[in-house]
Amino acid sequence: MAIKPVLRMGNPLLLQQARAITDFDSHELNALIRDMQDTMRAEDGAGLAAPQIGESVRVVIFGVDKNPRYPDAEAVPQTILINPTITTLSDDMDEGWEGCLSLPGLRGLVPRYRHIKYSGFDLYGNAFEVEATGFHARVVQHECDHLDGILYPQRIKDLRQFAYTSELL
Numbered sequence: 380m381a382i383k384p385v386l387r388m389g390n391p392l393l394l395q396q397a398r399a400i401t402d403f404d405s406h407e408l409n410a411l412i413r414d415m416q417d418t419m420r421a422e423d424g425a426g427l428a429a430p431q432i433g434e435s436v437r438v439v440i441f442g443v444d445k446n447p448r449y450p451d452a453e454a455v456p457q458t459i460l461i462n463p464t465i466t467t468l469s470d471d472m473d474e475g476w477e478g479c480l481s482l483p484g485l486r487g488l489v490p491r492y493r494h495i496k497y498s499g500f501d502l503y504g505n506a507f508e509v510e511a512t513g514f515h516a517r518v519v520q521h522e523c524d525h526l527d528g529i530l531y532p533q534r535i536k537d538l539r540q541f542a543y544t545s546e547l548l
């Protein structure tokens with residue numbers, strides 16, 4: 380287990396298209412996921428994508444029990460999601476404040492689809508599918524964006540709604 384440094388916006392690796400996992404339940408994949416879990420826990424994140432710790436592969440983890448970074452947020456099940464696909468189930472979008480471990484200290488108001496279905500594979504290569512709404516759907520969309528080289532500021536509609544958290548409180 381290891382807590383890895385989180386790459387910050389500007390690092391070219393965060394702008395890459397990550398590659399699909401082809402080998403499941405491998406030593407490398409297990410080690411990567413453990414490092415991601417340790418890092419997310421240490422940084423109090425709601426989610427983390429593999430490229431954020433320097434591995435350009437399509438692996439995200441997320442989950443919120445009771446998170447000091449999101450005191451009002453609904454719980455999100457602890458999930459390991461590999462080679463994800465998102466399907467939107469409605470055109471409705473909601474705006475919500477997001478942060479990202481790759482942009483420490485900042486927040487932005489980001490539109491996301493309210494109702495989605497996501498599918499992918501677990502650590503062992505078992506396919507699964509989950510329907511999600513609200514904050515759960517937002518977290519999944521944010522993390523999966525990382526796999527396509529997209530950081531949340533690229534989604535902000537009004538850049539006046541992009542700010543240092545310390546100035547918003």
Ligand code: NI
Pocket residue numbers: 478479480481521522525
């Ligand atoms: Ni992020």
